[in-house]
Amino acid sequence: MNKDLVNLRNTKTNLLLFFLSSLQNPSFVFVCFGIDAMEVEEEVRRIVEQVKELHDSATSFVSSASHEELSLRQRSILVDASITRLHSSLLSDKHHDPKLLNKLEEDLQRARCMLADGDTSSFLPSKPQGLFVRMFLGPVNVRASRKDIQLKVKEEYNSYRDRTALLFLVFPAILLTLRSYVWEGCLPAFPVQLYQAWLLFLYAGLAMRENILRANGSDIRSWWLYHHYCAMAMALVSLTWEIKGQPNCVQKQKGVRLFLQWAMMQGVAMLLQNRYQRQRLYTRIALGKAKRMDVVWGETAGVDGQLLLFCPILFTLQGFEAYVGLQLLRTALTGVVGEWQVLICGILLVVMAIGNFINTVETLMVKSRFKAKMKRSKSRAELD
Template structure:
């Protein structure tokens, strides 16, 4: 009997502790939410002030260029750039309204929030995007090279239909995954231009249409498959361009990260 009473008391004590922890957690979350909302309002006001000052400086420079001394103008530009870097590339960016998800993301992911609240997570998403582009650029270059070599030395100058269609299916997957990742990056504050994402939509359509190509064989295979051969040669050149572009974008990302850190420590 005493053992049972002890168990009841222990259960009651744990239940009371659970209620206390729940109340403390609720109070903490409420306090954090209130502080976050206040900070969010400050961030919005700061962004508005930056836009207003930017507009005022541009307007003054257009109306009367002699009003602003070159040294003063350079100082203003430096301070505005510093503030803009902190707002757009720092932790403040997580407090600003996110860009709309768009129909493409909603079509594939549904009403899921893909906005990262922490800056290091956003940078990790960008880094993963660049790494993915590096990997796929090598494949983009390797696949057509392999197909062309096999055509010359193994397939007697004639492409079988299946390998070419597998490559085209991979292209469809590649462009779809790139478009998804780029839409997620835009939601997280990346400055990827809309036309760049739109051109991947067009590439998706191109890859889908190419899957319907009829890969004709013998006789006169070389002439019938001339278009396929030219497409693969173009893909090789595109792969080289992607590798160079990826290198440039990665260096630009590292530069922006370094600038953001230097601005924070200044």
């Protein structure tokens, strides 16, 4: 009995060794599983040939597309240069009919908007990417080749502004309410620093998005990017600022309280801009007077009614911003709060207020010159 068991065990061992050694022969495996080795080999060869054909076709397509792209790029640059040249000649020409000149200028403006708003815009030279984008993303081209992707970037920017405008109003309102009813008139350091951290995130996000929008053809002015950089620096400095408490908490935190009040006013202004000015911008885009990648920001009011509404708000905000900065400077220089962070924040607030004021005045002057030109053209046409 034991001898039979030993023989059976040896037989199983031999069969297992035979099977394992046979696995090294693919033909044996294919035969065991009913697969023809020749068919598999032919299938593999066919797949390899298809991959080679696809590779050659893709290479040929990329090469031909590159040549066609180069041709379209050259033609687009020539057309854009022609539009600029004709526009300059129309501005310097005083001998033709003013009504005809206005019509030709409007046609050129529509042609420029069509060139910038269509798929042709991807072939036009783009604005150089700022140091801020290169610092975070490296030498990566952030310009989208398709217009729908560019417009998606703009929609995301508008959504980001809508969300942050509400928080810009609610966050400081909560802090001031808690200060009055819970914290007995004295703000703790942590909530204020949390708010400053959120401001750092907010302005970093705005700066990144606006740099990308500029690279994709938006008309965002350079000053607003510099403004965001200053705001980021102020928020970063404020994070290291030790908020003083008792004693004499009211006087020590006067600058912080005024800044929170200014932030609430800024939130209201941002909400108004997002709602009313964006509607006007859509109208200008439909009329061919603005590009689809243009966005609403700062002082860009559209019509007289909006100018009457927004200009007082903007100038009030800028004046109050400068006042807060001067109060911080006075607090630092008189020794009430001697930290260097107070001095730096005061300087940055004053600089941003002055820059905003200058930018707003320049925009209003451009609008007034344009309206005066339209009135002169209309009066000349009536006289003729």
